[in-house]
Amino acid sequence: MTESQGFGDMLVWLSLVIQRRYAQICTDHDLTSAQASLLCVVKDRPLRMAELAANLGMAKNALSQLVDRTERRGLVQRESPEPDRRVITLGVTPAGKKVAEALYADVADRLPDIAADLSPDDQQHLRRIATLIATANLPGPC
């Protein structure tokens, strides 16, 4: 009954297209999608593990292991700066910062390619709508 076909369906395909391009850009920087997202979230300021887990929408144990792998590569480091000695914050190393910035720039540069065939109006629409949905549905940063 939903007219044309599959709004939901189309959203899934859209996300697959984005996901694929993103993964490609990440591997060009020798990163996985998960590690790349992690890096981008902490690139400007350290965050606690719990906050990070919420931001990325993953369980604490999954995050812990992701951090293990990323730390092993020297891109990120655990710190324990608070009086409460249980809390661990995660920051980037200088190397990680460089990688993060290069990746971020590349994403900004190459990811919008998927929208290259759209009219300028539609590109603006998409940008606006993506921002709305992302900020509305993520416990997120801002």
Added chain:
Amino acid sequence: MTESQGFGDMLVWLSLVIQRRYAQICTDHDLTSAQASLLCVVKDRPLRMAELAANLGMAKNALSQLVDRTERRGLVQRESPEPDRRVITLGVTPAGKKVAEALYADVADRLPDIAADLSPDDQQHLRRIATLIATANLPGPC
């Protein structure tokens, strides 16, 4: 320099939001995202492995293993209908068909929730734009 902040970035977040909701709906039907997508692609007509791999954007070997797991659950079955005995086509079982249709309906029903806060105009924009990008960037079905 790109105004406001991060078009590329926003697209990534958008795709994460969609991906998460989709994964949730899939697990509600006891499926993984990959198996769900596979099922939806073959639910109406059988396809060759090579075509499937192209449609889903994955390597042939990855597909082969995905099919193994999905076939083991009795949702899908390999056939060898052509004179060329190398080609294998993949079709759904009756059980698989039922699951696929229930899932598809649920996706159509619940996935657009993420856009619920948008104005009706924006929802139409999003639907249209998603369709454009998806069909333009997928070797896909149509």
Added chain:
DNA sequence: TGCCGAAGTTCATGCCGTGAACTAACTTCG
């Protein structure tokens, strides 16, 4: 016949996420 290429598969490896059990550190309150 003999050789090349295409369709699928198999294997080993590594990343990723989950559930369950665990440690260490703080908090509460008698």
Added chain:
DNA sequence: CGAAGTTAGTTCACGGCATGAACTTCGGCA
């Protein structure tokens, strides 16, 4: 003070997933 409960984070075993490399089978072509 000190025992009970809570919170932050980790560890482990397991399964799904993707990749690269090697392999089998089959068709095409000379």
